[in-house]
Amino acid sequence: MxxxxxxIQQKQFSVKFxxxxxxxxxxxxxxVREEMExxxxxxxxxxxxxxxxxxxxxxxxxxxxxxxDTLVGTQQMVEEFKRNAQKEAELIKKEAQLEAERxxxxxxxxxIKIHEDxxxxxxxxxxxxxxxxxxxxxxxxxxxxxxxxxxERPDEI
Numbered sequence: 001m002x003x004x005x006x007x008i009q010q011k012q013f014s015v016k017f018x019x020x021x022x023x024x025x026x027x028x029x030x031x032v033r034e035e036m037e038x039x040x041x042x043x044x045x046x047x048x049x050x051x052x053x054x055x056x057x058x059x060x061x062x063x064x065x066x067x068x069d070t071l072v073g074t075q076q077m078v079e080e081f082k083r084n085a086q087k088e089a090e091l092i093k094k095e096a097q098l099e100a101e102r103x104x105x106x107x108x109x110x111x112i113k114i115h116e117d118x119x120x121x122x123x124x125x126x127x128x129x130x131x132x133x134x135x136x137x138x139x140x141x142x143x144x145x146x147x148x149x150x151x152e153r154p155d156e157i
Contacts, residue, residue: 005040008033 008029015022 003036005033005037008036 011029013020013025
């Protein structure tokens with residue numbers, strides 16, 4: 001059974017011959033009662049404070065859990081962003097390589113076309129030179145023919 005300050009205050013002792021000084025016992029009991037009241041108040045305050053701290057601890061644990069979950073989620077998002085960025089970089093790199101290969105192929109095709117055009121132009125030049133040579137030979141023959149005719153008919157001029 002718990003003793004309360006009221007139990008102490010109301011406690012009565014039987015009086016016996018050569019017993020204790022009643023005023024001294026009452027004074028001491030009053031002191032014990034007051035001390036016990038103070039201890040009970042302090043105990044109640046400490047219990048309230050403990051409840052507040054427990055509630056606050058629970059809130060902090062919830063906050064910690066939320067922060068941990070957020071951190072894990074953020075780390076997963078960062079990893080996903082990294083993977084996506086790497087995939088995108090690889091895709092861009094492959095597209096650039098394909099574009100470079102296409103441009104090289106076009107350039108090679110242009111070089112081949114230019115070589116073909118040069119070959120064609122060389123053929124045209126040969127043909128043109130041959131035509132010019134034939135024309136020059138014909139002109140020379142005609143000139144020689146005319147000169148021979150003139151030599152045959154010197155007075156007709």
